[in-house]
Amino acid sequence: MAAEMSLVSVVLFIATGALVFFLLFLFAKRQIMRFALRSARKPHINIGADAPRELREEIQRRLTIVQSVRFEPTLLSEQVLEASKSVPNHYLHRMKALDAFTNAVDCLRSKDTTIGLRGTKQTMQLYLFTLCPSAANSSQAQIIDMFCSSYNHARHHPANFGNAELTNYMELLDKVIRMIKDNKKRRAAALYPAVETEVRLRRDCGKRESAETVRHTGKSNNLRLQARRNQPAASRPEHVEQFNMVDKSSGYSSTDHSSSGRGSVERLISPQHSFKPERDEAV
Incomplete structure (x- = not known):
């Protein structure tokens, strides 16, 4: 009788430990996801996630060119x-x-x-x-x-x-x-920039001459x-x-x-x- 009780207690102890570990794992995973989403500078769902491919590409293209948009209005008016x-x-x-x-x-x-x-x-x-x-x-x-x-x-x-x-x-x-x-x-x-053309003559073993054209493009001096x-x-x-x-x-x-x-x-x-x-x- 005592052996059966000890066996049941061991099984219950293992099951309780597994359940506690599973709950702690879910809680830790949820907290990590919360902090990751809070620190990320983007929406939780990508813009145009369910849209067609052409529309998603157009959305990404317009979002990309936002940083290059420049507009300085005229301040003085009548x-x-x-x-x-x-x-x-x-x-x-x-x-x-x-x-x-x-x-x-x-x-x-x-x-x-x-x-x-x-x-x-x-x-x-x-x-x-x-x-x-x-x-x-x-x-x-x-x-x-x-x-x-x-x-x-x-x-x-x-x-x-x-x-x-x-x-x-x-x-x-x-x-x-x-x-x-x-x-x-x-x-x-x-x-x-100015382009300088250089022609180099090469003579092979068969005494054949071949011309090679090399172009040197000048770089701006900054x-x-x-x-x-x-x-x-x-x-x-x-x-x-x-x-x-x-x-x-x-x-x-x-x-x-x-x-x-x-x-x-x-x-x-x-x-x-x-x-x-x-x-x-x-x-």
């Missing part, structure tokens, strides 16, 4: 300009600055095919150095650095961006436009730009007055020496968005 006359708008100078750069790039791209759009993950400084290859490691790099600082101030910095900052911004933009125009040949050489990007900020030359080599009071571009008083930047902006310096009111 309604904003009319409202700024009656109600003080502290963002008016910022909108003028950003629209001036956008309009300038659009006008330059309509006349020059070597000027491309700025990438979604491309900084303003790298974009301008790409348009002005000769500015890397030169005195003109100071102008680009100062313009990028003023552009970031107008777009992101919470400090006041008033009439004086806008005037300085427009002067720097005028200089940058001249630099972009002067670097047209360098951009064209980078887009269409060493100066890469060197400037890798150069620490402490070793860069300090601000000097070399950026004043272009007269601030000049109202014409490097390619247009007309007697008009309007600068090249003002000609790139539409009349309704033209910049008119205002006197700062005393507080």
Whole structure:
């Protein structure tokens, strides 16, 4: 009788242990799945999981190109300009600055095919150095650095961006436009590298000559730009007055020496968005 009870207790103990192990396994698996789904940056069910194959491919294609979508709308409109006359708008100078750069790039791209759009993950400084290859490691790099600082101030910095900052911004933009125009040949050489053709004559054992053509494609020389990007900020030359080599009071571009008083930047902006310096009111 005691042997039978001991056998039953052993069987019950084994069954209870197996049941407890099975329950713990299910609980642990459920917790692991919960944490995995919570940390994953995707829905629990894939988008278009039950859709046809063509529709799934179209959905994935559109989701892939989202990161490359770039859109910068025009900030100044007729309604904003009319409202700024009656109600003080502290963002008016910022909108003028950003629209001036956008309009300038659009006008330059309509006349020059070597000027491309700025990438979604491309900084303003790298974009301008790409348009002005000769500015890397030169005195003109100071102008680009100062313009990028003023552009970031107008777009992101919470400090006041008033009439004086806008005037300085427009002067720097005028200089940058001249630099972009002067670097047209360098951009064209980078887009269409020179191809050197070399013909090699070989003579076989049977005294037969065979010609072999080898083409060497020149690569764009970006060493100066890469060197400037890798150069620490402490070793860069300090601000000097070399950026004043272009007269601030000049109202014409490097390619247009007309007697008009309007600068090249003002000609790139539409009349309704033209910049008119205002006197700062005393507080």
